[in-house]
Amino acid sequence: MKYYKDFDLTNYNAYRVKAICKNAFFPENEADLTALYTKKQDYVLLGSGHNIICSKPYYDADFIIFNGNFNTLKVDETTSVIEAEAGATILEVSNLAQKHSLSGAEFFYDIPSSVGGAVVMNAGTKEGETKNILTKVRYLDLADMLVKEKHNEDLELSYRNSLFQKQNDKVILKAWFQLQRGNAVDIKSIMEASKARRWEKQPREYPNCGSVYKRPPGRFVGPMLDELGLKGYRVGGAEISKKHSGFIVNVGNATGKDILELIKHTKEQVKAAFGVDLEVEQRII
Template sequence: MKITKNLDLTSYNSYKIKASCKVAYFPESEEDIVSFFTLNKDFILLGSGHNIIFSKDYYEKPMLLFNGNFNQVEVEDDVLEIEAGAMMWDVAQLALEVGLSGVEIFYDIPSSLGGAIVMNAGASGEEIKDVLVKVRYLDLADLQIKEIFKEEMSFEYRNSFFQRNTDKIVLKAWLKLQKKGKTEIREKMELLKTQRWAKQPKDFPNAGSVFKRPSGYYVGALIDELHMKGFTIGGAKISEKHGGFIINFNNASGSDILEIIEEVKRRVYNLHQVKLEVEQRVI
């Protein structure tokens, strides 16, 4: 287990918010993870950092990070066995190399395997649950390692068994894919990437879609209706390219981003009586 004191977290969150923590742990095995939770009951768990907002500039609590570690992927026939720290764009690239289809949507979605399962990540009508077989996890209630099949997880839009049970820590997952030609797989990956880049603000730090899609509405359209594109607080603003994104254009703090979120929620509710739900995790 790698342990780092006074870790600068700026590069560990996609908003590039400046923050640090007293001590960070980077596990390399299941034994490391069990050991961490045996010794720490009050902690912060951080994956790839692509769907989070740091609300503070310093964290006293120990952090367990899955970022460039605990990220092995094994292939057996048409099944991928993936550790929680693996980046999904790396998984998509490996699947392409071995001629397996089913994770092309993750080619340009920044997420670790663990985070993707917790959030039931996806795009273009596809979600990780579509290819998931089972998950291996650590149950903090008794510090036992267990496995659960997809059918038992009650997946919903951007929600899962693991989001509802935060004392269950994803360790590994098995994805069942389909054999296809590499050319066909690559073409789909590039098409999805091109479509995403045309719509999303890739030139400033951001953490993807801020809000879950409310029933009967599109967040981007609601922002357009409120004329809030470009709305700014501090160093953060709503992207002019896509209203569903907040960007860090000038050394934004977490509080800048959170203040914009609250203002958007207030205005949307006043106009349509719709309560927007934040997709990103506030730490």
């Protein structure tokens, strides 16, 4: 297991906000993770960093990071199941599926997330959600320090939500995805078409963490912000994207404070104009 003191988190959060944590641990296996939690339980968990806002420049805290580690992938050709550790990316899952002519994970291709993060958030697009292919999750239950498994129907999976958001004393270790046999060329074509659609609409040219807000019932966030003239509105180095108002981008040394102030202003404007309470999708740490 790798360990670093005063670890720079700038390249471990997709907003590329400058932040440092007191200690960072990179576990390689379940034994490493269990050993860490046996000592104490107040760690900050960080996956690929694609759905978080670093609110502080310095954290007097210990982080456990799943990024480039804890990322083994296995494919079972007989059952068409991919087994993935929490630190693997869902991009890697989709590429492995395509390589083995397995269909069902195409929508994963251009969602930036770790497997653990995708399960926690029930990550998805218009083409599909994690819950559609997730069959089972293995996790460490901090309540009794036992490793347990739960199947899809027991995970309370809903729009950008799951059991693991509601109960943060459970640490995801591994997930299993049920796919179907398909044609590798057709699968690749679907993946590339999905990516092209998303890149056409989303501001991939600047650091960002994807959609900032959950979609409110009967509404779309982008059009509301456009109507309020908020597209391009800036606080410090954080800007409501000129390409898609549902995104905040770092256009120049944005801080966590900049991003949070921009969110606060946006929520106040939307509430006043439309009576809608925007719910932030991203995790603030």
